[in-house]
Each structure stands twice: as C-alpha cells, then as structure tokens.
Amino acid sequence: MNxxxxxxxxxxxxEVRAWIDANAPRHLHDALASSTFGGLNTGGEDPITAAKAWxxxxxxxxYACLLWPTEYGGRGASPIESVIWGQEEGVYGKxxxxxxxxxxxxxxxxMAYGSEEHKRRYLPxxxxxxxxxxxxxxxxxxxxxxAGLRTRxxxxxxxxxxxxxxxxxxxxxxxDYGILITxxxxxxxxxxxxxxxxxxxxSPGVDIRPIKQxxxxxxxxxxxxxxxRIPDAQRLGGVGEGWRVSLTTLMNERMAIGGGIxxxxxxxxxxxxxxxxxxxxxxxxxxxxxxxADWYAKAAGLRNTASRAISALSKGDIPGPENSIGKLVxxxxxxxxxxxxxxxxxxxxxxxxxxxxxxxxxxxxxxxxSPAVRIEGGTDQVLRNIIGERVLGLPDDMRAxxxxxxxxxxxxx
Amino acid sequence: MDFDFSExxxxxxxxxxxxxxxxxxxxxxxxxxxxxQVYASDVWQGVAELGLAGTAIAEAYGGVEAxxxxxxxxxxxxxxxxAPVPFSxxxxxxAEALSLFGSDAQKSRWLPQIAAGEVxxxxxxxxxxxxxxxxxxxxxxxxxxxSGSKLAVADGGIAHLALVLARGEDGLDMRLVELAGKxxxxxxxxxxxxxRNTATLSFDGADSELLGDAGQGWAQLQRxxxxxxxxxxxxxxxxxxxxxxxxxxxxxxxxxxGRPIGSFQALKHMMADMYVALKLAESNCYxxxxxxxxxxxxxxxxxxxxxxxxxxxxxxxxxxxxxxxGGMGFTWEFDCxxxxxxxxxxxxxxxxxxxxxxxxxxxxxxAA
Numbered sequence: 001m002n003x004x005x006x007x008x009x010x011x012x013x014x015e016v017r018a019w020i021d022a023n024a025p026r027h028l029h030d031a032l033a034s035s036t037f038g039g040l041n042t043g044g045e046d047p048i049t050a051a052k053a054w055x056x057x058x059x060x061x062x063y064a065c066l067l068w069p070t071e072y073g074g075r076g077a078s079p080i081e082s083v084i085w086g087q088e089e090g091v092y093g094k095x096x097x098x099x100x101x102x103x104x105x106x107x108x109x110x111m112a113y114g115s116e117e118h119k120r121r122y123l124p125x126x127x128x129x130x131x132x133x134x135x136x137x138x139x140x141x142x143x144x145x146x147a148g149l150r151t152r153x154x155x156x157x158x159x160x161x162x163x164x165x166x167x168x169x170x171x172x173x174x175x176d177y178g179i180l181i182t183x184x185x186x187x188x189x190x191x192x193x194x195x196x197x198x199x200x201x202x203s204p205g206v207d208i209r210p211i212k213q214x215x216x217x218x219x220x221x222x223x224x225x226x227x228x229r230i231p232d233a234q235r236l237g238g239v240g241e242g243w244r245v246s247l248t249t250l251m252n253e254r255m256a257i258g259g260g261i262x263x264x265x266x267x268x269x270x271x272x273x274x275x276x277x278x279x280x281x282x283x284x285x286x287x288x289x290x291x292x293a294d295w296y297a298k299a300a301g302l303r304n305t306a307s308r309a310i311s312a313l314s315k316g317d318i319p320g321p322e323n324s325i326g327k328l329v330x331x332x333x334x335x336x337x338x339x340x341x342x343x344x345x346x347x348x349x350x351x352x353x354x355x356x357x358x359x360x361x362x363x364x365x366x367x368x369x370s371p372a373v374r375i376e377g378g379t380d381q382v383l384r385n386i387i388g389e390r391v392l393g394l395p396d397d398m399r400a401x402x403x404x405x406x407x408x409x410x411x412x413x
Numbered sequence: 414m415d416f417d418f419s420e421x422x423x424x425x426x427x428x429x430x431x432x433x434x435x436x437x438x439x440x441x442x443x444x445x446x447x448x449x450q451v452y453a454s455d456v457w458q459g460v461a462e463l464g465l466a467g468t469a470i471a472e473a474y475g476g477v478e479a480x481x482x483x484x485x486x487x488x489x490x491x492x493x494x495x496a497p498v499p500f501s502x503x504x505x506x507x508a509e510a511l512s513l514f515g516s517d518a519q520k521s522r523w524l525p526q527i528a529a530g531e532v533x534x535x536x537x538x539x540x541x542x543x544x545x546x547x548x549x550x551x552x553x554x555x556x557x558x559x560s561g562s563k564l565a566v567a568d569g570g571i572a573h574l575a576l577v578l579a580r581g582e583d584g585l586d587m588r589l590v591e592l593a594g595k596x597x598x599x600x601x602x603x604x605x606x607x608x609r610n611t612a613t614l615s616f617d618g619a620d621s622e623l624l625g626d627a628g629q630g631w632a633q634l635q636r637x638x639x640x641x642x643x644x645x646x647x648x649x650x651x652x653x654x655x656x657x658x659x660x661x662x663x664x665x666x667x668x669x670x671g672r673p674i675g676s677f678q679a680l681k682h683m684m685a686d687m688y689v690a691l692k693l694a695e696s697n698c699y700x701x702x703x704x705x706x707x708x709x710x711x712x713x714x715x716x717x718x719x720x721x722x723x724x725x726x727x728x729x730x731x732x733x734x735x736x737x738x739g740g741m742g743f744t745w746e747f748d749c750x751x752x753x754x755x756x757x758x759x760x761x762x763x764x765x766x767x768x769x770x771x772x773x774x775x776x777x778x779x780a781a
Contacts, residue, residue, distance in 0.1 A: 001415060001416060001417065001418065001419075001482060001699075001702065001703045001706065002414070002415050002703075003414055003416065003703075004414070004415075005414065009414075269777065269781075273781060283774065283778055289770060289771060289774040290767070290770050292773075292774050292777070293717075293721055293769075293770035293771070293773040293774050294721070294725075294770065296718065296773060296774075296777060297693070297697060297718050297721045297722040297725075297773065298693055298722070300697055300700070300718045300722075301692070301693025301694065301696050301697050301722055302693070302696075304416075304696035304697055304699060304700045305692060305693070305696040307414065307416045307696070307699075307700070308416055308417065308696055308699065310414055310416070311414050311415055311416035311417050312417075314414050314415070315415070315417075322692040322695070322696065325688070325689045325692050325693070328685075328689060329689060329693065381678070381682070383685075384678075384681065384682040384685035384686070385678065385681065385682075385685075387685040387688055387689070388675075388678075388681035388682065388684055388685045389681070391688060392657075392661050392684055392685070392688060393661065393665070394661060394664060394665065394673075394675035394676065394681050394684065395665065395672070395673045395675050395676040396676060397676050397677075397678060397681075398672055398676060
C-alpha cells in the first residue's frame with residue numbers, strides 16, 4: 001500500500017505539469033479559484049470564449065479527451081493518465097464545464113454507435129471544443145422514468161420527423177449538436193419503442209428556451225421540436241434500440257458526475273478556523289465539533305473511495321461498486337454544510353452580494369445550487385434503487401407498466 | 414498509487430476467514446452468550462495455532478511479523494464473525510502497548526506468550542460512570558503497591574496480564590500487573606454484550622511494574638489508542654458488512670404482500686444507506702491502515718476518521734438489520750442482536766463516538 005506514482009506515471013505527471021506551467025491561462029487562475037459552486041468566474045472575460053480557447057490549446061497538444069483514440073482527437077491514453085491529467089489541470093479544469101456533457105456522454109455514445117464517417121467528422125471537433133454537444137433525454141413526462149418519454153419520431157422518406165419537448169437540457173443554448181432519444185413505436189412496451197439520433201441544433205423547428213433556476217442562473221433549457229427533420233443516416237443504433245444506446249450514455253454520465261464532486265467541507269473547515277461563536281473560536285464549540293467530525297469523516301470517505309478507484313485504474317482493473325456512492329453522499333452533505341456554514345454567521349448570512357458575503361457568498365451559492373445535485377444525473381432515490389438492486393442484489397420493484405404497451409400505460413392525466 | 418492490500422495480506426485474511434467459518438459459527442458465539450463458556454477457548458486456541466495473535470509482533474519476540482496491514486484484515490474477519498475471544502484486548506491493546514513502550518526485558522517476557530495465545534493481556538482504564546480523563550483516575554501506586562479499582566475491563570475475567578492506568582509519583586503511569594498475583598480481585602459483570610468477557614478489577618497492594626515512562630501514562634494511552642482505533646475500526650467494518658449481508662439475505666427471501674420485502678423501496682433505500690455508511694468507513698479504514706503501517710504523521714487524524722465512520726457504520730447496520738427483520742429481529746433466537754450488542758460494545762471500548770469526534774477535530778486543528 002502506497003501513494004506513489006509508478007515510474008511511468010511520475011514521468012507522465014512531470015510532462016503534464018511542465019506543459020500546464022507553460023501553457024495554462026494564468027491570468028484566469030485567481031478568478032477561477034474563487035468561482036463559487038454552480039458559477040464560473042472568468043474575471044470578466046467571456047466564459048465561453050475562455051473555455052473554448054483553453055480546450056483548443058489542450059487539443060493541439062494532445063491533452064483533450066485523453067482516453068479517446070488519436071484518430072478521433074484524443075490521446076489514446078490510459079485511465080490512470082487521464083486521472084493524472086485531471087489532478088494536474090486543477091483549477092483550470094473548471095473551464096471544461098461547457099464540454100462535460102458532450103465529451104463525457106455524447107462522445108462515447110457516438111463512438112459506440114456512430115458510423116466511421118460520422119466519428120471522423122464530429123469527434124475531433126467535439127474534443128477540441130470547436131463544437132459543443134448536448135444530451136436531449138429528460139422530458140416533462142420522462143425524468144427518473146426516462147423510458148416514459150413522449151417525443152415522437154415518425155419516418156418520412158429518408159428522414160425522421162420529430163415533434164415533442166425535452167427539458168433539463170444542460171447547455172443547449174451553447175450547443176451545435178445534440179443526441180436525442182425519441183419514441184418511434186408507442187404500441188410496444190415502453191423500453192422497446194425508443195430510437196436514438198443526433199441532430200444539428202440549428203435545424204429548423206428547434207426552439208431552445210433557457211429555464212430560470214432557483215439560483216437565478218440558466219444552465220438548463222427546455223427544447224421544443226416542431227416538425228424537425230433528421231436524416232435516417234443520423235440514427236444511432238437500430239430502430240427500437242434506443243434504450244440500449246441510452247444506457248451507454250448514462251453509464252458514462254454516472255462516471256463523469258460521480259468523480260470529484262464537491263461537498264463544501266473544506267470551505268466549512270476554513271470558515272470555522274477564523275470565526276467566533278458564543279464568544280469563542282467556532283472550532284472549540286461542542287456543537288460545531290460534532291458536526292465537523294461527522295462531515296469530515298464523510299468527505300474523507302469519498303476522497304478515499306476515489307483513491308481506491310484510481311488505484312484500481314492504475315493496475316488496469318475496473319473500479320469497484322463502492323464508486324457508485326459519490327453523488328448520493330456529496331449532494332446531501334453539501335446541502336447540510338451550506339446551511340450550517342450560514343447558521344454560524346448569523347442573520348447577515350442571508351446576504352448574497354459577493355462583495356459583502358463571506359467567501360464571495362460561497363455558502364449561499366451552495367445552498368441555492370445543491371438541491372439540483374440531488375436530482376440531476378439520477379435522483380438520490382434512483383441512486384438508492386441502483387445500489388439496492390445492482391450492488392446489493394435486492395429484487396426489482398413491482399412495476400405497474402411492465403410489459404404494457406406504451407400507449408396503454410396509465411398517465412394520471 | 415497502490416491503495417489496496419497485497420495478495421499476501423489477502424491470503425492472511427482468507428486463511429482467517431476460513432478458520433472462523435469452520436470453527437466460530439454463530440453456535441460458537443451463542444455458547445458464550447448463554448454462559449456455557451466464559452469465552453470461546455477452543456477458538457482462541459485455534460487462533461493461537463494459526464499464529465494470528467502474533468500477526469504484527471516481531472519475529473524476535475515470537476511473532477509472525479506479517480505487519481499491521483495483515484493484522485487489519487485479520488481484525489475485519491474477527492468482527493465479521495463476532496468472535497467471542499479476547500483478540501482485541503490482547504493483540505490490539507496489550508501487545509501493541511508492550512511493543513511501543515516495553516523494555517527489552519518486558520517484551521521478551523510477555524510478547525512471545527501473547528503471540529502464542531498462552532497469555533491474554535488487556536488494558537484497564539475506566540473507574541467511574543464517566544468518561545476517563547487524565548484527572549479522574551484514582552488508582553494509585555505507593556510503596557505498599559497498587560490500590561484502587563477499575564470498573565469495566567474488557568476480558569478482565571480471563572486475562573493474565575493487565576496494563577493499568579494508575580497515579581504514581583510523577584503523574585499517571587501505565588503499570589503492568591499480573592492478575593494471578595496477590596492483592597488482585599476480579600468480579601464478573603453483566604454487560605450489553607455477554608459474548609465478551611468483562612470484569613471489575615480491584616487492587617489492594619498488588620504488585621506492578623512501570624511500562625514506559627513515569628508520569629507518561631495518559632500520553633502513552635492516547636498513542637496506543639490511536640493505533641488500536643484503526644484495528645477496532647476494521648473489526649467494526651467487518652461486523653457492519655456481516656449485518657448488512659444478513660439484512661440483504663433476509664429481504665431477498667422473506668415475502669410479504671405477495672412479494673419479497675427487499676423489493677419495497679422503504680427497505681431497499683434503508684439498505685442502500687447501510688451500504689453507503691459501510692463503504693465510507695471501509696475506505697477511511699484503508700487510509701488509516703496505511704497510516705498505521707507506515708507510522709505516518711497523519712495517523713491521529715486518519716485513525717479518528719476511520720474510528721468515527723466505522724462506529725457509525727456498525728451501529729447503523731446492526732440497528733437497521735433488526736429493522737429489516739421486523740419482530741423476528743427482536744428475538745433471542747435470531748442472530749441480529751449479536752451484531753447489535755457487539756457494535757455497541759466496540760463503540761465504547763476505546764471511548765465512544767463523542768470522544769473520537771473530539772479527537773478528530775483536535776487532529777484536524779493540529780494539521781491545519
């Protein structure tokens with residue numbers, strides 16, 4: 001048991017570190033470091049421009065999408081090299097948020113189901129950040145029950161005609177392309193009538209409307225489809241095979257999001273070091289100490305669980321199922337931590353002006369963004385089902401819609 | 414990075430698991446629970462024959478010298494099987510204390526016998542119904558010998574040797590006491606976990622000798638506890654896993670409302686939360702094992718972190734294992750209570766959750 005790099009890993013780390021030292025946008029460092037949860041601070045520079053510039057530079061040097069084959073714009077690197085890159089990229093990695101969905105989920109799906117021609121056309125530009133992709137999955141009637149989606153695709157000559165609505169589409173307003181799951185046959189069981197496509201987000205009939213969120217930002221969108229035409233050549237997988245294709249995407253989603261998700265615990269530790277409560281240092285207060293210990297132990301547990309996954313990758317193994325707990329623990333933890341961090345500051349903690357509030361209003365940002373962590377990419381409840389059924393081997397829930405043709409499933413309205 | 418146990422260490426674990434599966438099933442645990450045996454002496458003999466008590470003891474002192482990483486995995490199996498033997502007292506506490514603080518003569522005299530299982534050691538600290546502190550220990554050593562009493566001593570009724578915290582001329586000392594000697598009385602006491610022997614020890618002019626430095630007893634105890642906490646945490650994680658496995662097994666087979674009860678989300682989510690607590694604790698234990706084996710400066714923080722999360726995990730898993738079983742979980746006949754009892758006994762043995770939460774924050778403040 002040790003925490004040292006192998007010689008090959010150490011050499012790769014040194015190479016990466018030197019390149020980042022020489023090429024990273026250092027003028028953005030402090031702004032990026034002070035970004036609060038759910039917000040990207042690029043110090044007044046346009047965040048999209050800054051993100052694309054860094055991504056392009058990385059791609060030119062072979063540091064974009066490290067796991068992808070070189071012919072598709074990647075590096076053909078090993079999983080452990082990809083982890084080392086992430087550790088060394090550090091604060092500049094925050095610039096990659098714009099590309100997470102596209103590179104983390106759409107890319108692997110295209111890689112698995114796209115034609116060779118499509119892969120060569122689209123993947124390199126996705127890797128270099130020249131083109132941004134989004135994932136059009138969730139619907140008003142298909143969230144946790146994704147396979148309950150209703151957006152229709154109907155064949156018309158060599159095209160498919162799309163009508164319906166998607167929701168919670170991250171970054172749709174910045175995207176050039178998207179992968180889209182649709183219903184092509186409502187007369188069979190819900191999982192069997194789905195088909196996956198990709199499309200140009202500027203196609204006629206696509207209407208993107210940003211959603212104003214609880215925290216005032218608009219990372220998510222509604223996307224409406226009104227007779228949008230998609231060539232059959234842009235189908236990913238067979239007709240009726242969309243569910244299987246979507247599992248490829250979602251598997252990558254959980255890997256991507258569960259990785260190094262923030263908890264707020266380091267920020268709380270920093271806060272209590274300098275803060276006074278009841279006339280003494282906060283860190284000496286019994287109530288504070290008990291919560292700190294509990295939360296520190298949880299955050300450490302996540303960090304050490306991630307180390308186990310990295311160790312497995314380093315040996316060429318697949319990380320164990322314990323890796324599935326990350327987002328479930330981190331989401332609720334951050335919500336508790338944010339609330340307590342504000343509690344300790346008194347009524348003044350209701351202020352959200354970053355010029356006045358502690359740490360540029362970092363706890364307030366966590367308070368208002370953390371509810372989404374417990375929903376996006378699999379709700380806490382869906383994740384508990386997954387742990388219960390796939391990790392512990394507990395029996396499936398009884399499903400009222402099992403084997404029932406989609407158009408006969410009760411909808412309640 | 415190699416953040417895992419080696420094949421050799423896993424072999425030691427597998428060997429321990431195989432032995433305990435064969436020789437220490439729940440029937441063996443129940444023989445102690447029901448008072449047929451004071452402890453599972455036959456299991457203890459087998460443990461000794463396999464050399465497990467000497468896992469981390471130096472070869473020069475009769476041990477196997479397989480290292481503390483191996484000992485962590487042995488501890489995990491002891492916990493998983495709710496072994497009714499004095500392994501933690503003798504190995505994580507007495508042997509560790511002797512190795513850390515003993516003179517060469519003391520180590521030569523005691524460690525080979527502890528490694529061979531011929532001598533059982535323990536630590537005697539608590540005197541009252543409050544948490545022990547450096548100020549409330551009243552046992553004292555004078556020219557007339559050691560006097561005073563220790564209220565709750567794990568394995569105190571079967572141990573040959575106790576490390577007793579007592580007041581000397583320079584403050585608190587750690588004293589070695591042979592319990593068969595004059596001036597020592599023991600009385601068995603009932604506890605929440607009858608599968609572990611526990612006794613009150615009384616000293617009246619007993620013979621004792623200093624272990625380590627005079628006046629350094631409290632500091633030595635804290636150092637010892639930082640190391641032992643890692644091993645206790647592995648026992649707790651082993652027990653938590655066993656309790657979770659029992660809950661999952663029952664929920665797969667037990668039917669109600671025409672379906673297996675594990676298909677109900679109310680129970681499925683409860684067991685998912687047990688799994689989460691267990692995995693957080695297990696990963697913290699891995700890190701603490703590294704800190705223990707490499708004697709890293711991170712040990713106090715790593716040990717407290719592992720201890721806090723392992724105590725939480727075992728208490729949660731043993732409690733909710735009963736809940737999954739419903740009324741049958743509250744019967745003497747079902748084994749659920751064995752985990753519940755042990756989880757609460759282990760939680761308090763080195764000081765409870767509140768004590769370790771405080772230690773954790775102290776270590777954090779020092780690390781800052």
